Amino acid sequence: MSELPYKIVIGLEVHVQLATQSKLFCRCSTQFGAPPNTQTCPVCSGMPGALPVLNREAYRMAVRAALALNCEIPEFTKWDRKQYYYPDLPKGYQISQFDLPMSQHGHLAISDPKNRFEPKRVGIIRAHLEEDAGKSMHDEQAGTADSRIDLNRCGTPLLEIVSEPEMYSPEEAKAYLTELKLLLTYLEVSDCNMQEGSLRVDANVNLHIPDPEAADGPPIATPIVEVKNMNSFRAVERALHYEADRQWEVWQESHQRLGDVPKQTRGWDENAEITRGQRSKEESSDYRYFPDPDLVPVVMSAKETAEIRNQLGELPAALRKRLEETYGIKPYDSDVLVNQGRALVDYYIELAEQCGDGKLASNWVQQDVLRLLNEREISIDDYAVRPSAFAELLAKVQDGKLDTSRGREVLAEMIEAGLSVADAMEKLGIAEVDDSELVELCQSLIAANPKIVADIQAGNLKAAGALIGQAKKQNPNVNPSRVRELCIELSSEAS
Amino acid sequence: MSLLKKSAVELVSLLRDGELTSADLTRAYLNQIEEHEGTIQAFLHVDREAALQQAEDLDRRRAAGENMGPLGGLPVAVKDLLCTRGVTTTCASRMLENFRPPYDATVIARLKAAGAVLIGRTNMDEFAMGGSCENSAFQTTKNPWDPERIPGGSSGGAAACVAAAMAPLSVGSDTGGSIRQPAALCGVTGLKPTYGRVSRYGLVAFASSLDQIGPLAATAEDVALLLEVLAGHDPLDSTSIDAPVPRYIETVRQPLEGLRVGLVTDHLAEQLDPDVEAAVREAVRVYESLGANVEEVSLPHSRYGIATYYVIAPSEASSNLARYDGAHYGYRTDESALQAELAAERAAAQSEQEEARLDTPLVRMYRKTRSEGFGAEVKRRIMLGTYALSSGYYDAYYLKALKVRRLIVEDYRAAFQKADVLLGPVTPSPAMPLGHFKDDPLGMYLTDLFTVGANLAGIAGISLPCGQSREGLPIGLHLQAPPLEEERLLRAAHMFQTATDWHRRRPDFVASED
């Protein structure tokens, strides 16, 4: 990346729907997917005379999220009206927060297991609570026909999280989003489901280009472009790559700097894989914010904030560190486990504790448990083998009574037939092979394979592998590593 | 007919004792409305059948021994900005000409539960903006004392119907004087409660930080009866005060010992009609004769009240009225005419840039809907408020006004250290002739000078009749009290009404009937 002639500078604005039962200012349900206009009331449909009342739980969730993002929570916050006309905004204003948001000055630490960038902190300018708008639907085929308005979503609590423009590659932006989503799901304040619109991302992007006339001076900043309509983290990454290339081309032609042109808004077209300019309304920036006279401020003492902070629980970054320190696994592995969510981590910890080998437990969870969860699209709670039974299985592997592949067969039997380790082994006809029996078997193999024995004697220990294969053919229950051990031992004796 | 000269308190006791049925009483008021409404035009809507139906239901319930509630079958008129389920609620605007709310305002629910018969919807200035009822989109209510004069506003219909004995009790709303000023001009008693004392849920908003619902009636006692029904905490209104409601009707007759009355000198120094000034000074003597101690007090920022109010109220109004855009309810402009208009503009456009500047169909729909649906005064205030909140002007106007508002509140706090109630005129003059302030909006605004302070400070205020002008027009006395001191105001007003009979005077056509 360092060979690029510019630095891309990215700030992200993320809107997250909070997982309350009812809306931010009325008691209509927030359930996704209801038939249009069946979850509205006088308040959220903007009827004359209706008044908002703040949802306590929404506020608590927002504070939890803000604290987890290391934000300061001022003692005083208030509600403002952001005014603009749009048919999915029935009051003609959105209740939001302007100059005194509920939180500010935080940060989120990100890192990359693939080491494409150095671990860093991305600053959070502010996080504030506001109400969502409804949805307008337009059938483009129909041309000039009317748009249809559904107000079900209108009034759903949204947390808007605004980062500093401190991400310098699409990969950093993606890591920020991934970590943010993980954090919010750990806090159980949002399901962060992008398909259902619970998490929405807008990006502010521009380029910093070294000034050829002042090599040591500040770089030249190009005009900031706001990119919208990115419906997955992958889309964000691709849109940002595209936008950087596009802006570099525009720069070479126009040499426009920040401030030369009004801020542009572009939409990501997923199919064409390009961003397209969106028409901006010249007066749209005058939102005429003022304090909402229908609502009263929230005052929260430092003590109350501290109480909420104490109840945050263990957050992903701390959890990763604990897994690495307690169970001796690598950052890459702790990242994989923690990214799966708290329930899987709890499963892993129980397993690691019971089998006493964190690395072995990590390998099995990552390779076997996660694969099945993904294949079947189930959660860890629905996984048939509980950690205690799993640990019993791993104990057999640990003392060489089962090799990995036999262990997998046993695991499969435990899952499918709901059997205990012992019953599964019995069903598979796995009996533990007596060592004297095994010595006998190996002696017969050595007698029958002088060439291999000669190879082993010559120092080619890998040749023993062929003998293991033959041993397994004769008795599938043999422990391969013990066979290997015996064969090498007996070969050297044979000389 | 003499029934209609009785006070609400007397009528409730007759109803309770079974000496009078709600149906008979309601019929008497309906007949009075029928007879005089052609001249007065106090009501936008009277549903005779529905009112009688409610009255008969209440009579049946009484016959079955059920508790009727404190109003027990008494008719109540309601200003046409209180949402009532299934009943057209117009705010005297074309915009809401056919709007039927799917819900009841908290106050409406309380009235129903208290056994009120909702007899009709009273006229007002459109969206409560104005002081004469001339801004109603539908009709101009006349002052019952002189049909050539304004009844005041915005609760003009609410005050006129009480003065004309068309209803014993009436509910209005007061944002800058809209209960007290028409009460003064029509010679009735009207109270603006403390901000937050009465729920605003279901009150179509004009300026949310100033609006309060309140009662109008002939006497302080009757006002107490209705206030007790209206007041109380409402979890649906975040600005509602969670404090117990005193039994106003139990205490209203108790005189206040050692009452300290503060005469607001700033309000007498203004250009005041001599008859009004004389009546107010006479009221001072009445209180002195009742044993009160009268002292002069000053509200030094009172002179900035109008300027402050006419920034804050229009700013909030410009926002509150944004929802009337033709998208979800209410009036929408004719869409085929709109499309034709835009097509013609596109055809006439000289260049692509010019064409690009044209409104989109949606924006034009908003603009035409609002321009056709709102009257001139509403548009004027929306423009004023939009300007005051727009970028570059916010600090100079809106923020400045909020700071002066605090100074006004502090003035009142200081004054209430010296006085239990503040006394002064309600209006600079008695009722003006119709059309007097046509094309002079600022002149009209300035008549709110004495009343806006109570709204800006959120305190309680009452207007009660205290005299008549040379032409025989009523003059109102303004008493103000600290937050939640409605009981004190009502007792002070009742004291005055025990010593005077201005509140018993009626326009000739009412007085001569029997």
Place this chain on the structure above:
Amino acid sequence: MSLSASDVEKVSLLARLLLTPQEIEALTSQLGQIVEYVDQLGEIDTEQVEPLAHAVELVNVWADDEVRPSLPRDEVLSGAPHRDEDSYLVPAVLGD
């Protein structure tokens, strides 16, 4: 501060009003007068004064997060100037 006709026209778009030339002329003068009157607030020294949005300064008014029934759809849509069976209809929002 004085107000020009073009200020009034700009504000009218912001307020989503469509004014005739006569209305713009009348409003320019009326609003100008009012604004001039309001300018007297400038006389007052408010350097040390906190703005006051509500005369009765309440804080922390909450509702519990409990779902209550919404309105039946037909009641919500009953006042819509233009609707189909399940939605409000408005002129196309595209190109806006």
